[in-house]
Amino acid sequence: MLSTLLRHANIWALQTFDRDWIDYIASNTMTDVNRWLNDFIWTYDVKAIVTQITPQNDNAVTIHLLPNQHWRAYQAGQYVQITAEINGQAHQRYYSLSPMADDGTFSITVKKVNDGVVSTWLNSQLSVGQSLKLALPQGDFVYKQQAKVLFICAGSGITPCYSMVSDLLQQQTPVDMQVYAQFSQAKEVIFAQDLAQWPNQGVPVQLAFSQATQTPSPVLNAQNLLTQYPDLLERDVYLCGPTGFMDNIIAALVAANFNLAKLHCERFEAASHDYQGALDFSVTQPSIYFKHINKHIQLGVQDEGKTLLAVAQQYGVNLESGCQKGMCGSCKLTLKEGKISGNQLGQAVYLCTSYPDSAHIVLDA
Numbered sequence: 184m185l186s187t188l189l190r191h192a193n194i195w196a197l198q199t200f201d202r203d204w205i206d207y208i209a210s211n212t213m214t215d216v217n218r219w220l221n222d223f224i225w226t227y228d229v230k231a232i233v234t235q236i237t238p239q240n241d242n243a244v245t246i247h248l249l250p251n252q253h254w255r256a257y258q259a260g261q262y263v264q265i266t267a268e269i270n271g272q273a274h275q276r277y278y279s280l281s282p283m284a285d286d287g288t289f290s291i292t293v294k295k296v297n298d299g300v301v302s303t304w305l306n307s308q309l310s311v312g313q314s315l316k317l318a319l320p321q322g323d324f325v326y327k328q329q330a331k332v333l334f335i336c337a338g339s340g341i342t343p344c345y346s347m348v349s350d351l352l353q354q355q356t357p358v359d360m361q362v363y364a365q366f367s368q369a370k371e372v373i374f375a376q377d378l379a380q381w382p383n384q385g386v387p388v389q390l391a392f393s394q395a396t397q398t399p400s401p402v403l404n405a406q407n408l409l410t411q412y413p414d415l416l417e418r419d420v421y422l423c424g425p426t427g428f429m430d431n432i433i434a435a436l437v438a439a440n441f442n443l444a445k446l447h448c449e450r451f452e453a454a455s456h457d458y459q460g461a462l463d464f465s466v467t468q469p470s471i472y473f474k475h476i477n478k479h480i481q482l483g484v485q486d487e488g489k490t491l492l493a494v495a496q497q498y499g500v501n502l503e504s505g506c507q508k509g510m511c512g513s514c515k516l517t518l519k520e521g522k523i524s525g526n527q528l529g530q531a532v533y534l535c536t537s538y539p540d541s542a543h544i545v546l547d548a
């Protein structure tokens with residue numbers, strides 16, 4: 184009873200007063216008693232209350248969240264780290280953010296994966312009124328002002344694309360965008376209403392089913408990519424989906440002579456890129472120049488086998504990073520000179536999962 188009243192009071196306060204003002208009041212009255220009475224507002228942590236849960240289909244839900252005063256603005260396509268407390272254990276996972284609504288809420292959409300600890304818990308155990316601990320929004324999979332774009336997504340990979348398309352549709356200047364959305368079958372479709380509505384708002388949508396005999400549009404492959412999208416080479420492609428799907432699309436793009444500098448990817452599963460050890464550090468110790476921040480580092484024998492991100496951090500070069508598993512793209516830089524091994528797409532290097540492989544390396548933003 185008391186906790187329900189408190190929750191309603193918190194929701195009212197957050198939807199009525201400026202967040203900075205709440206932050207000012209809370210930080211100046213941060214006593215043990217206040218923290219004990221109301222640890223949603225009197226806290227230094229970013230938290231959010233679950234205000235609504237809506238099913239997308241049998242295996243995916245959209246969870247609407249109202250964050251506390253520590254939350255900050257973000258770009259469509261970015262994601263948030265969520266901490267789920269399950270049986271006394273804390274689990275961290277990432278979920279893409281929908282654009283923020285006028286009432287201060289945002290949503291995440293979670294697809295249940297087989298034997299998935301957190302996605303199953305979020306789909307079947309989480310309830311309205313619970314609060315979740317979050318980190319601040321992050322990620323580089325955001326629209327970068329290109330004139331023509333194509334979103335290619337599959338399964339839960341539609342979530343960041345949904346966010347970018349929804350956001351771009353609100354903007355004054357229309358952007359030439361197209362969407363290819365693939366699911367295993369009709370009953371697995373996420374954001375079905377939006378996908379049906381977008382063509383009326385000027386965004387052509389091709390919906391395809393990989394495991395059904397009847398599919399509204401053909402499943403994309405190397406043979407039909409250019410037929411389906413004749414102006415493909417003029418577009419920037421935003422790609423997100425399961426690993427196998429992404430690898431097939433990347434191979435199809437390469438076969439179509441697509442410029443990989445115009446490809447923007449986000450992966451939901453960790454990319455495994457173990458150190459192959461092509462360079463012998465006892466003979467050659469690489470130097471790395473981070474051109475965009477004008478920083479040089481000289482590696483030693485002890486750095487063999489360490490990722491580019493790890494050596495940068497070790498030598499005091501502050502770079503953006505997120506998942507540290509080759510998924511989110513936050514650490515991505517462009518290779519200007521030299522050679523690296525590991526997670527590279529065209530000239531794009533994912534520093535957290537790649538390794539120096541020549542005497543001199545130049546990286547730029």
Ligand SMILES: Cc1cc2nc3c(=O)[nH]c(=O)nc-3n(C[C@H](O)[C@H](O)[C@H](O)COP(=O)(O)OP(=O)(O)OC[C@H]3O[C@@H](n4cnc5c(N)ncnc54)[C@H](O)[C@@H]3O)c2cc1C
Binds near residue numbers: 291
């Ligand atoms: C930047 C980023 C944004 C993300 N955004 C979303 C989102 O908006 N919606 C969403 O549903 N998920 C999203 N994810 C994936 C999400 O973070 C979790 O990995 C996913 O929910 C599975 O977690 P789990 O605890 O249920 O599975 P786990 O218990 O961690 O894994 C169980 C099994 O499933 C496999 N697995 C893990 N993740 C996936 C996956 N995504 N697809 C298929 N198999 C998987 C694992 O290899 C393992 O075998 C995102 C991931 C990243 C990195």
Ligand code: FES
Binds near residue numbers: 507509
């Ligand atoms: S891809 Fe996420 S930090 Fe490198």
